[in-house]
Amino acid sequence: MNDEVNLHPHDAGQPFESKEIRSDLGIYLHVPFCVKRCHFCAFYLVMHEERRIEQFLQALDREIAFYARQLEMSRRTVSTVYVGGGTPTALLPGQLKNIFSLMTSRFSLSARCEMTVEATPESLTAEYADTLLQAGVTRLSVGMQSFNQQERARLGLSGTVAEALSGVQVAKEAGFSNVNLDLIYGIPGQSIQSWERTLSQALELNPSHVSCYALSLEEGTRFYTEFRRGALRLMDPDDESGFQYRAEAQLETAGFTRYEISNWAKPGFSCQHNLRYWRGLEYLGMGPSAQSYVSGSRFGNVSSVDQYAKQLEAGKLPIAEKERLLRYQQEKERIVFGLRLLEGVPIDWVQGLSQDEVWSTSFKKLVEEDYLLQADSRLQLTRKGRQFADTVSMRLL
Ligand code: SF4
Secondary structure, X not given: OOOOOOXXXXXXXXXXXXXXXXXXXEEEEEEOEEOOOOOOOOOOOEEOOHHHHHHHHHHHHHHHHHHHHHHHHOOOOEEEEEEXXXXXXXXXXXXXXXXXXXXXXXXXXXXXXXXXXEEOHHHOOXXXXXXXXXXXXXXXXXXXXXOOHHHHHHHOOOOOHHHHHHHHHHHHHHOOOOEEEEEEEOOOOOOXXXXXHHHHHHHHOOOXXXXXXXXXXXXXXXXXXXXHHOOOOOOOHHHHHHHHHHHHHHHHHOOOEEXXXXXXXXXXXXXXXXXXXXXXXXXXXXXXXXXXXXXOEEEEEOOOHHHHHHHHHOOOOOEEEEEEOOHHHHHHHHHHHHOOEOOOEEHHHHHOOOOOHHHHHHHHHHHHOOOEEEEOOEEEEOHHHHHOHHHHXXXXX
């Protein structure tokens, strides 16, 4: 790893307004490597290759060093770290441990900092889980997706059901008590009974958190190509609510609370990092394609390991695009993201936008059409609103 910091704020741009002293921050770190690409996945990633990994790790060291200096100047503490991808556990255990050593030695982490690592279940071994625990990782987010072998094959996932089950069990036995399982519904050919079995098998693993996502069609994926050729039929939107209701019923009976449209947690286990996104709080992204929201600006890194490494080597931050949000845009976004949470948003946030006539009209219509409701001093999505949350967002933005 490279200890030298050769980035100059002038060359690199100044994401942080230097004199401001602001509240805490979340850090997202993108590890863009996978052993193969799943058929539904559109994230920026490259296939696992040792030379590229070394190039990435050296560049990440430089990026971390630069931001560590900036955060020290603005006296920020970090309260959540989320290492996602890609598959972070495609790195060797020691490589991932080094990344955490850099984070803990260079940033001021809060005492109860939540540190999450995303993993594919089959990549979890006792040795890997142990290394992550030693590195200070407090939470695992496992891309399980399905417990049905045919569905796993249809999604293009690596690993068998048995390997996936064993990976999660091994991690729990090693000492991970905060484990999320990501599940997908609406897989081609999936029946509601199969979805119920996947939910039951997930619950048997006793996770603390479960995320249930409807399969979505993303450009650039194998599913997208199949769909264009007419070789893939997606779930009928009318059937989606049936899958959602099954998830709600089974997870709530097992003691989980739905706190966001796609997320359920046992008491005290909501994902603090993701809550930052929905509550409009700030986060800093590092690694190729990582996105940030800091000091009223959104900015994103280049989606290329080569470009990322070259720019950092040349003393520049690898930012590809940056947008400064006007005050009213920040307020609108804060409402739209906040509505994804079951707790909703304070009603005074909405009243603050009442001078914007177009926005006020859309908002009133959504209330009349039973997508939104006011409960005490908060605004929330109704059951219908949760089902059509993306439509509500589009009408409000
Ligand atoms: S393992 Fe995760 S990040 Fe990698 S291709 Fe599959 S879904 Fe995408």
